Amino acid sequence: MRALALVEPGRVEVVERPDPEPARSEVLVRMTGVGICGSDLSVFDGHREVPGAPWVLGHEGVGKIVEVGGEVTGRHVGQRVVIEPNYCCFTCASCRAGFTSGCENRKIVGINVPGVLAEYVAVPAPFAWLAPEGLATEELVCLEPYTVGAAASSRAEARPGQRALVVGTGSTGLLLVVHLVERGLETWFVEPAVDRAELAVELGARPLGEDADLRFEQVFETSGTVPGTELAVASAAPGGAVTLLGLATDPAKIVPAMIVRGRLTVRGSMIYEHPGDFAATTAAPPRGLGRVVRCRFTLEEGQEAFLSARTVAGKSWISLGEEGAPT
Ligand SMILES: [Zn+2]
Numbered sequence: 001m002r003a004l005a006l007v008e009p010g011r012v013e014v015v016e017r018p019d020p021e022p023a024r025s026e027v028l029v030r031m032t033g034v035g036i037c038g039s040d041l042s043v044f045d046g047h048r049e050v051p052g053a054p055w056v057l058g059h060e061g062v063g064k065i066v067e068v069g070g071e072v073t074g075r076h077v078g079q080r081v082v083i084e085p086n087y088c089c090f091t092c093a094s095c096r097a098g099f100t101s102g103c104e105n106r107k108i109v110g111i112n113v114p115g116v117l118a119e120y121v122a123v124p125a126p127f128a129w130l131a132p133e134g135l136a137t138e139e140l141v142c143l144e145p146y147t148v149g150a151a152a153s154s155r156a157e158a159r160p161g162q163r164a165l166v167v168g169t170g171s172t173g174l175l176l177v178v179h180l181v182e183r184g185l186e187t188w189f190v191e192p193a194v195d196r197a198e199l200a201v202e203l204g205a206r207p208l209g210e211d212a213d214l215r216f217e218q219v220f221e222t223s224g225t226v227p228g229t230e231l232a233v234a235s236a237a238p239g240g241a242v243t244l245l246g247l248a249t250d251p252a253k254i255v256p257a258m259i260v261r262g263r264l265t266v267r268g269s270m271i272y273e274h275p276g277d278f279a280a281t282t283a284a285p286p287r288g289l290g291r292v293v294r295c296r297f298t299l300e301e302g303q304e305a306f307l308s309a310r311t312v313a314g315k316s317w318i319s320l321g322e323e324g325a326p327t
């Protein structure tokens, strides 16, 4: 089979790989589409270490089941699935406490186990979610990053009618805007890139401009920058929640008294918990996913897809064959 692999920092190539054999607890998926996101780009750039090269990339995957392992129940050949690309162990202390996002043995697809940018992928059955009906492949590739935002919103207990600020509208931020607007929050955003800002407006959010002295009951930081993190904390209304999704790694200047006097809750939100968060988003997907997708590439155009993904507003994805007609 063909797959898209990182051969050296900054360069991907189509490589040949043996077809995977599903284990008894796995399903074999013929991939149809894979989204590209920030963590793929940090691997592409060589900023995030992977076990070797060539290394098959990608974790936001959609496909169709073509084979089912002997022990699998509830999954059948022909079903369309969305992959939850973080395989937790179910046995460590964190998993047993219900926090699979903190699993000590977590298999992170595309990071410590090979990615899904391949024609065939063997997936543990509980992590192959039945795709909601009526969505095209390009919408389904957004479901994993959408779930990251939806999990953050649910951890923050965001409610209809609240005022929300999203800092950064890369694809995670845009999908979070989709979620918050559909959920009935009055949503503002901060984004320096003009085309991303325009897209956020199209999705129903308002730019934080003249009303910059507004304060928000819900603030979500997705830029992963120090100024973004500082702005997020400074923008919360008294009693508000500040939820950090971005992974800024440098120290930020935050005045502790501001958190105390403002009675703020500052929380880190790491991916999602298995199985609740994917169960929720696959059962009730939002309507606006397709509006975040902008660029479609083939496997052969992988290099171009990775080089342009950071500057494109909205999500880029790679189509692997079968067209994404809604089912
Ligand atoms: Zn992602």
Ligand SMILES: [Zn+2]
Residues within 6 Å of the ligand: 088, 089, 090, 091, 092, 093, 094, 095, 096, 100, 102, 103, 104, 105, 106
């Ligand atoms: Zn675990």
